[in-house]
Amino acid sequence: MALTARTRKTKRKKALARALTCDGCPALCCHYIAVATHTPLERLDYELMRWYLVHSGIAVYIDEGEWHVYVEARCRHLSSTNRCSIYSRRPAICSEYGIHECERHTDEADPDITFDTLEEFERYFRKNFRFWGDRIVRKAKPSKKTGRRRKGPVASKRRKRATAARKARS
Ligand code: SF4
Numbered sequence: 681m682a683l684t685a686r687t688r689k690t691k692r693k694k695a696l697a698r699a700l701t702c703d704g705c706p707a708l709c710c711h712y713i714a715v716a717t718h719t720p721l722e723r724l725d726y727e728l729m730r731w732y733l734v735h736s737g738i739a740v741y742i743d744e745g746e747w748h749v750y751v752e753a754r755c756r757h758l759s760s761t762n763r764c765s766i767y768s769r770r771p772a773i774c775s776e777y778g779i780h781e782c783e784r785h786t787d788e789a790d791p792d793i794t795f796d797t798l799e800e801f802e803r804y805f806r807k808n809f810r811f812w813g814d815r816i817v818r819k820a821k822p823s824k825k826t827g828r829r830r831k832g833p834v835a836s837k838r839r840k841r842a843t844a845a846r847k848a849r850s
């Protein structure tokens with residue numbers, strides 16, 4: 681019987697997981713937590729990100745478009761030999777974490793963009809976002825043809841309104 685692509689992928693993952701081991705790893709995955717957050721939408725979000733990043737041991741990262749706050753924190757149940765001391769009752773987040781996709785065995789665990797400092801975040805923000813009052817809007821991507829940024833939806837609405845008003849006056 682022919683295997684579906686999904687079955688093949690699951691089998692491959694299982695085989696890979698069997699071949700991999702945590703032996704000798706300093707338990708990289710037990711030294712931090714990551715908390716999902718949302719894309720900055722308002723000035724307050726921007727200031728929150730800046731506040732997170734002035735603290736040591738904190739980073740903000742974007743992975744597949746999702747924003748997260750990374751907090752360095754050693755699990756208090758990690759033994760001195762880097763073993764989980766509550767293995768049978770460890771949180772589901774731990775038991776569901778796949779060895780085949782962990783930071784030791786693959787760079788899939790590497791986020792797309794990481795900000796370790798305030799300056800990195802601010803630079804990225806200036807390049808990709810701007811304030812609209814207290815709101816944050818994404819800057820339009822530069823046109824492939826001209827290299828210039830296209831007008832965003834708000835700007836084009838204003839332009840249309842201005843044109844309509846001019847026509848009405850004439
Ligand atoms: S899952 Fe990966 S990072 Fe975590 S202890 Fe095992 S090898 Fe290390």
Ligand code: SF4
Binds near residue numbers: 763
């Ligand atoms: S509960 Fe166990 S598996 Fe989970 S982070 Fe702590 S030591 Fe690691």
